[in-house]
Amino acid sequence: MDRYKPDKTKVILVCSSGYGTSKLLEQRINNGFADMVEIKDVLSINELQDRKVTDELVISTIPIENTNFPVIVVSPLMLGADVRKVKQYLQLNEQTEDAFLNLLDKRFCFFTHQIKDNQVNVLNIITKKLVKENYAKEGILEGAIKREKLSSTAMNDFAMPHIEVDFIKKPVICVYVNPEGIDWDGTLVHSVFFFALNEKVKPELNKIYETFNEIASNHELLANLKTSSSFEKLVYILKEGL
Numbered sequence: 001m002d003r004y005k006p007d008k009t010k011v012i013l014v015c016s017s018g019y020g021t022s023k024l025l026e027q028r029i030n031n032g033f034a035d036m037v038e039i040k041d042v043l044s045i046n047e048l049q050d051r052k053v054t055d056e057l058v059i060s061t062i063p064i065e066n067t068n069f070p071v072i073v074v075s076p077l078m079l080g081a082d083v084r085k086v087k088q089y090l091q092l093n094e095q096t097e098d099a100f101l102n103l104l105d106k107r108f109c110f111f112t113h114q115i116k117d118n119q120v121n122v123l124n125i126i127t128k129k130l131v132k133e134n135y136a137k138e139g140i141l142e143g144a145i146k147r148e149k150l151s152s153t154a155m156n157d158f159a160m161p162h163i164e165v166d167f168i169k170k171p172v173i174c175v176y177v178n179p180e181g182i183d184w185d186g187t188l189v190h191s192v193f194f195f196a197l198n199e200k201v202k203p204e205l206n207k208i209y210e211t212f213n214e215i216a217s218n219h220e221l222l223a224n225l226k227t228s229s230s231f232e233k234l235v236y237i238l239k240e241g242l
Contacts (some may be wrong), residue, residue: 008038009090014048014060021076025061029086043166057089099204100173100211101238103197106231107133107176112159118183119148123161125172126194135196136196140167144194154187160212165210171201173208175234179226190226216242 011029015022029039040056048058053069064212072089074082106212110125123144130136143164147153153160159182174194181188193212201208215221221241228234 006136008036008055009035009038012051012053013039013042013056014045014058014062014064014074015042016045016062017089021061025074025076025078027126028076029059031178033077033086034082036124041081046192060088080095099110099201099207101235102175103171103201103208104175104231104235106174108135108172108194109231109234110174111229111234112176112178113180114178115180116183117178117180119159120145122176122182122184122192123129123148123194126176126192130174130196130211132173134169135172136163137167137169140196143167148185151155152185152187154184154189155216157189158186158191159184159189160193160195160216162197165198168196168198171197173197177225177228211242218242 012229013022013025013088015025017119021203026039029093043051045062056069058069058071059066060071061076062074063073066217074085108129123141127136127141130140131138140163144161147163148161176192177190179190181190182192218241221237224237224241
């Protein structure tokens, strides 16, 4: 289900400036939205009038009025404003990544090369910092360990422990990186994402997990995370990989 992608949006391109312009626009659309759209045809305005448009999106370089189908008017060069218009139609929120990245905080990102690191040590370091900074209540460590005993959150090369919202005063995502490896209840991981979330982030929860799903599915990104030794490099790697 995580890997499921909906059918691509069918698109018809309409240009008035000739074949070269239409091919340029087609290339820009394919480069920017290859995973989300399928270009069915490239037409002139006259050809469009003879075409019965049903469920297609029309992206045009000239205004088209009085239609019963969606039209987005763009520049042949697909400038920033044009890209945003298309993204908005495709219901792609540009802030999806930001919802996740905004929850990262330098105080709660840890980098170490400790040998024989383990789950309890990592959870102890993270939760102790959360309580000290008044982001969480006492008892969070015991709650996190109890949650892991129910079912380990280790997957592939990372772990994603989390805790009940009642323990969290302020939402934040903590990150712990150890290239030497962390024994997470028998599974060797190198990165830990501790989700300390509460009701305040409920409106953005889907966006947060959508971004994290991209991280979790990107093996190259996870491998690169092992090289991060500072908050700035961590954020850089995440932004580059998303």
